[in-house]
Amino acid sequence: MDWSIQDIARLAGTTSRTLRHYGDVGLLPASRVGDNGYRYYDELALVRLQRILMLRDLGLGIPAIADVLAGQTDGAEALAVHLRWLHQEKDRLDRQIASVEMTMLTLEGGEQLMAENMFDGFDHTAYREEVEERWGAAAYADGDRWWRSKSAAEKAEWQQRQKQLAADWSAAAAAGLAPDGAEAQALATRHADWLAGIPGTPQVNGRPAKQYLVGLGEMYVADYRFGANYGGAEGASFVRDALAVYAERNL
Amino acid sequence: MDWSIQDIARLAGTTSRTLRHYGDVGLLPASRVGDNGYRYYDELALVRLQRILMLRDLGLGIPAIADVLAGQTDGAEALAVHLRWLHQEKDRLDRQIASVEMTMLTLEGGEQLMAENMFDGFDHTAYREEVEERWGAAAYADGDRWWRSKSAAEKAEWQQRQKQLAADWSAAAAAGLAPDGAEAQALATRHADWLAGIPGTPQVNGRPAKQYLVGLGEMYVADYRFGANYGGAEGASFVRDALAVYAERNL
DNA sequence: CTAGAGGTTGACGCAGCGTCAATGTCAAGC
């Protein structure tokens, strides 16, 4: 007993186009092809088709389905792999949803989309022009998008980390430590690590690019807004010098 | 001040290919095109590009981004619409994840993928051949996929509903009620509604197809497995007659 | 002058079919 393409399509709850597609890609060839070119399918084909459609409904792609039906892949294993895929996708969606919601809240607050206060209290974006000029606005734009994707708690934690770092720098500068001393270099290391955690920061195998770090130090000194957070121009100079030494030694 | 295509790509953290694409679709034309055909971009283009990339990161499609930037759509509104999209997608993923997990559990249990006991205690799938022969395997396959996508709680609720219905049918038959009486017809109505809730059931504007319902009644009588749930052959006959009357009057 | 970096315009590829388009075939009624 065999059916025409329309018959089997209705039997399985799909369309003839889908069947022809499966025939084209070799997933489900017709059981028989008449002299007129018509496709005919038998019970085995129907069973196979039903299995195909079930796996498809679970979200598996055609190659994966083919592997399972060919016995090359264990069904349970294929599903396990697919399940990880699904969870990744879900995580991605969750992050995007959070990001969109954050942005909507920001818009309600009347703020600009491109937040100028992205790193409150440790404002790199104030140096936007310089940064963009030398390292590309990617350092700014990527950072902005990344920042927006974080939750309030994460933001608070980040800002806390920044403030602590700034305070430690300030204290070290006030104590008159040497920029090339162990303590100052430890701070420079923390600073570099912190920067490396910001997407968009020019990096070389996990660490900030040397010239970027040095240039950043120069900007800290050149701009009074930095000094305000570190006890004045001396603090900025201290940071610049320490970073320069760090960069020379480690990058 | 204007930049080459590579310059602005790096500045914004994207690729030149993307910029050419945006140019092709009219989303971001080059600010200027040299005699040599080279594209050049200015600050305005950079700002626009950054907004584009931000919206893109939020998951908006190119047409939606174009609408927002053209001022035809309010940004907040576009985001709200998009957010609903995201939630729908997430729901879909959640269902698919649940479905895959259920299937994996079924596989671990060593059961067949095409569950034979889909409607335990009220087994329609026992009539698979007849159903497929007359109504297409869609009634079976769709039902199977649908069933698999439900949570354990939902399944329990469904089965409870089935058992209650079966018990009520059984009681009515034992009480010697008339198949065309009000009580029997009320049960038939519940039965029809219950069937209509199963995807794959042949339906005509929200109700089971007449011939399908009648044929189902015949199958109930023809197969001893049905009688077992309804107090024997008399129960099945009662149900068949009641359904036939219901179908004649209402479908 | 030459090499090399960077620019241009096509055009295919991807996932899985939906959707015409142009055309051949089969079963049924006159």
Place this chain on the structure above:
DNA sequence: GCTTGACATTGACGCTGCGTCAACCTCTAG
């Protein structure tokens, strides 16, 4: 025997957003 209508066939484009060659100019520095 012919017409008609339902159903079949093989292309081939469309969708989404670019990645990735390919073939071929152009600019800049040594």
